[in-house]
Amino acid sequence: MATEVKNSQSTILRTAGPRGLDASVMIKNLVPESEQQRVPGPQDPVRLSQNATTAHILTIRWTADSGWEAPQISPYSKIALEPTASVLHYATESFEGMKAYRGYDGKLRLFRPRLNCERMRISNDRVCLPDFDSVELLSVITTFLALECPRWLPDPGSNLYVRPTMIGSGSALGIQRPREALFFLFAALFPQSSSAKVSPGIKLLASDPEQIRAWPGGFGYAKVGANYGPAMTAQAQAREAGCSQTLWLFGEDKLVTEAGASNFFVIWRAKTSNEIELVTSSLDTKVILDGITRRSVLALARERLTASADPDVLGDLKPLKVVERAFTVAEMLDVSVEGRLIEAFVSGTAMFISPVAMIRHKQQDIEFPMQVTETGLEAPVSHYSSRLKGWLEDIIYGKVDHPWAYVIEEKVS
Amino acid sequence: MATEVKNSQSTILRTAGPRGLDASVMIKNLVPESEQQRVPGPQDPVRLSQNATTAHILTIRWTADSGWEAPQISPYSKIALEPTASVLHYATESFEGMKAYRGYDGKLRLFRPRLNCERMRISNDRVCLPDFDSVELLSVITTFLALECPRWLPDPGSNLYVRPTMIGSGSALGIQRPREALFFLFAALFPQSSSAKVSPGIKLLASDPEQIRAWPGGFGYAKVGANYGPAMTAQAQAREAGCSQTLWLFGEDKLVTEAGASNFFVIWRAKTSNEIELVTSSLDTKVILDGITRRSVLALARERLTASADPDVLGDLKPLKVVERAFTVAEMLDVSVEGRLIEAFVSGTAMFISPVAMIRHKQQDIEFPMQVTETGLEAPVSHYSSRLKGWLEDIIYGKVDHPWAYVIEEKVS
Numbered sequence: 001m002a003t004e005v006k007n008s009q010s011t012i013l014r015t016a017g018p019r020g021l022d023a024s025v026m027i028k029n030l031v032p033e034s035e036q037q038r039v040p041g042p043q044d045p046v047r048l049s050q051n052a053t054t055a056h057i058l059t060i061r062w063t064a065d066s067g068w069e070a071p072q073i074s075p076y077s078k079i080a081l082e083p084t085a086s087v088l089h090y091a092t093e094s095f096e097g098m099k100a101y102r103g104y105d106g107k108l109r110l111f112r113p114r115l116n117c118e119r120m121r122i123s124n125d126r127v128c129l130p131d132f133d134s135v136e137l138l139s140v141i142t143t144f145l146a147l148e149c150p151r152w153l154p155d156p157g158s159n160l161y162v163r164p165t166m167i168g169s170g171s172a173l174g175i176q177r178p179r180e181a182l183f184f185l186f187a188a189l190f191p192q193s194s195s196a197k198v199s200p201g202i203k204l205l206a207s208d209p210e211q212i213r214a215w216p217g218g219f220g221y222a223k224v225g226a227n228y229g230p231a232m233t234a235q236a237q238a239r240e241a242g243c244s245q246t247l248w249l250f251g252e253d254k255l256v257t258e259a260g261a262s263n264f265f266v267i268w269r270a271k272t273s274n275e276i277e278l279v280t281s282s283l284d285t286k287v288i289l290d291g292i293t294r295r296s297v298l299a300l301a302r303e304r305l306t307a308s309a310d311p312d313v314l315g316d317l318k319p320l321k322v323v324e325r326a327f328t329v330a331e332m333l334d335v336s337v338e339g340r341l342i343e344a345f346v347s348g349t350a351m352f353i354s355p356v357a358m359i360r361h362k363q364q365d366i367e368f369p370m371q372v373t374e375t376g377l378e379a380p381v382s383h384y385s386s387r388l389k390g391w392l393e394d395i396i397y398g399k400v401d402h403p404w405a406y407v408i409e410e411k412v413s
Numbered sequence: 414m415a416t417e418v419k420n421s422q423s424t425i426l427r428t429a430g431p432r433g434l435d436a437s438v439m440i441k442n443l444v445p446e447s448e449q450q451r452v453p454g455p456q457d458p459v460r461l462s463q464n465a466t467t468a469h470i471l472t473i474r475w476t477a478d479s480g481w482e483a484p485q486i487s488p489y490s491k492i493a494l495e496p497t498a499s500v501l502h503y504a505t506e507s508f509e510g511m512k513a514y515r516g517y518d519g520k521l522r523l524f525r526p527r528l529n530c531e532r533m534r535i536s537n538d539r540v541c542l543p544d545f546d547s548v549e550l551l552s553v554i555t556t557f558l559a560l561e562c563p564r565w566l567p568d569p570g571s572n573l574y575v576r577p578t579m580i581g582s583g584s585a586l587g588i589q590r591p592r593e594a595l596f597f598l599f600a601a602l603f604p605q606s607s608s609a610k611v612s613p614g615i616k617l618l619a620s621d622p623e624q625i626r627a628w629p630g631g632f633g634y635a636k637v638g639a640n641y642g643p644a645m646t647a648q649a650q651a652r653e654a655g656c657s658q659t660l661w662l663f664g665e666d667k668l669v670t671e672a673g674a675s676n677f678f679v680i681w682r683a684k685t686s687n688e689i690e691l692v693t694s695s696l697d698t699k700v701i702l703d704g705i706t707r708r709s710v711l712a713l714a715r716e717r718l719t720a721s722a723d724p725d726v727l728g729d730l731k732p733l734k735v736v737e738r739a740f741t742v743a744e745m746l747d748v749s750v751e752g753r754l755i756e757a758f759v760s761g762t763a764m765f766i767s768p769v770a771m772i773r774h775k776q777q778d779i780e781f782p783m784q785v786t787e788t789g790l791e792a793p794v795s796h797y798s799s800r801l802k803g804w805l806e807d808i809i810y811g812k813v814d815h816p817w818a819y820v821i822e823e824k825v826s
Binding site for chain 2: 050051053057076078079080081082083084086087088089090091092093095125126127128161163165167168171172173174175176177184186188209210211212215216217218219224225226227228229230231232233235236260261
């Protein structure tokens with residue numbers, strides 16, 4: 001009798017159209033804690049492989065006819081796809097990069113996670129993957145992390161990389177909107193950078209015109225797979241040239257857009273006004289990713305590093321002007337030659353805030369000011385970027401209360 | 414003892430570097446014929462699903478350390494991938510579209526298959542997938558088809574769609590060259606068009622500037638997944654506008670590049686010279702695919718449709734001039750208004766040679782000359798394109814001997 005009621009309810013739901021994503025109907029099929037693998041320490045070499053994950057995976061199936069099925073947390077395992085699946089042929093795929101942070105206060109936090117969920121909706125739209133309610137998605141992600149993190153993210157001041165992914169799983173060789181999709185999410189154990197370790201700074205190789213990452217009318221603004229595979233050639237060229245990332249240039253004017261898979265910022269002294277400017281590419285041509293760290297850097301800089309900022313917060317730093325606009329590599333070369341370069345850094349979830357030491361452009365290097373650190377090593381000057389990094393760390397690890405930190409309540413096990 | 418010898422040999426091979434692709438070491442794990450599903454007839458509705466396949470799948474694993482493993486023919490089944498697999502996140506994927514043709518003489522043929530294998534090498538290079546010896550790959554493909562086609566492609570004048578695919582299967586979240594890859598190939602049972610059926614002609618919707626398929630320095634010339642998923646939005650817009658495909662325009666001048674996933678040709682009378690011209694976009698900007706059908710159309714037209722052609726072959730057609738160059742939609746509009754349009758068609762493995770009836774550009778339609786066919790239906794004038802199509806059909810179905818046809822010897826079962 002109960003079954004009949006259930007059937008009739010599901011019939012009613014179905015006649016009302018495809019189901020929306022619903023976090024409340026989560027199904028859990030868990031691995032007993034005693035059967036889970038040991039948790040590698042923060043510096044454990046297994047983390048270097050970039051494929052060590054936690055014990056579970058979150059999956060949500062979608063079909064054009066029925067909509068979103070119940071989210072499931074299951075033992076981490078391979079994904080079986082039809083050889084004809086859309087994602088394997090036509091790159092119908094999007095993803096997000098997030099981190100879960102274990103605060104110094106023991107609390108678990110995400111950083112502005114609603115923005116990731118909203119951006120995934122935008123990415124999905126660009127490659128004909130299904131839409132969803134971002135509040136429900138965040139709730140699903142939260143449930144997963146509340147379950148995994150008590151065990152897998154024990155150390156204060158450390159983080160777990162979280163990868164929400166959407167793929168066109170439907171079988172169809174015709175080039176058309178996938179009729180089946182799969183959302184999945186797992187958490188990966190990345191190496192934990194020791195805060196004591198000084199980075200020697202990133203070296204960037206400016207891309208050549210044969211390698212253009214994105215184009216107006218393309219999809220550079222979306223976090224879709226199609227932006228990444230074709231970027232690996234330039235990435236390999238960068239490594240061969242002794243650099244670690246690509247500085248992506250665009251167009252005949254060689255506009256500076258992104259660095260590797262991060263946003264790029266430069267701080268220089270303006271030629272005529274002598275003002276200090278924090279400059280990054282604007283979003284208007286839609287060739288660069290609307291990075292969440294980028295957005296946060298801009299907001300923090302506007303609040304705390306400009307002339308209108310609290311002098312106590314600004315401290316010994318000179319105020320700067322925040323500038324979002326197109327700028328060229330030639331402009332950077334001029335600034336460099338004229339001794340007006342102050343700092344550069346990249347921003348993103350994976351790279352966080354990382355100072356840039358050098359840009360190689362046609363055998364001509366743009367070198368950023370360096371300093372000798374307390375440990376005797378050379379590192380890029382990073383007065384502004386280390387301040388920005390520190391503020392962000394304070395937020396994500398809970399040293400300060402801030403609306404950007406999203407605290408997840410974990411069950412006491 | 415035999416095992417020891419084998420082990421020592423494989424050690425020798427390994428120290429000599431990663432193994433190249435080797436068709437001679439094929440492993441076969443076959444489904445008994447009695448256990449295979451029935452073969453659907455040429456017009457069977459199961460073919461409409463575009464996911465009915467033959468009984469087997471061909472797979473070849475590759476690793477950066479060991480190179481290419483033995484090719485395997487196994488029962489068709491799902492592919493299990495790590496959730497961290499490169500292809501699911503970064504679109505490290507390439508494919509080819511081929512067809513196996515059952516000739517009227519009963520022989521099995523491919524059309525210029527070496528070109529497909531060579532193009533896959535180019536595609537792979539663009540997304541950091543491994544290289545291979547194209548002669549070996551063709552040999553592997555041939556073995557697979559010689560096995561499948563006696564059963565699955567029985568009807569003279571019909572074809573089987575063949576999909577070679579390569580994916581980055583290695584587990585790695587860092588954006589870098591995949592260290593593991595998988596080649597797989599299957600054959601799909603598509604609907605067989607009846608030659609008696611007259612097509613009413615394709616309607617194309619000109620893309621808007623918000624939807625650019627490819628750009629210089631991008632990867633439009635490569636058959637990589639990244640070109641297709643992001644194209645589905647425009648494809649959906651075309652369907653909503655009552656069209657079946659997108660006419661891809663590029664740049665401020667609105668250059669005509671491709672149509673859907675096919676190459677585009679137009680035949681017009683030149684303004685000043687009054688010559689008939691067969692015009693298609695040149696390959697120099699690398700934004701369009703170097704289609705094998707495109708290449709063949711150009712070669713046949715140069716050989717048989719120009720002023721230097723054999724008059725008996727040319728027959729009642731006026732000779733034309735073959736022109737590969739950039740041309741704009743505005744130019745096509747002018748030609749249309751001035752009554753100089755003759756024909757247009759798209760070319761590709763999936764679409765073969767299909768006449769175009771209309772192009773919709775900003776509510777302004779370019780209409781191609783129509784004719785009433787013997788069955789009383791309207792169809793685009795296709796004097797030239799039907800001649801080209803006929804010549805190609807003669808080659809692929811073995812009505813004539815031609816070096817482009819590649820005959821596969823099948824085992825008599």
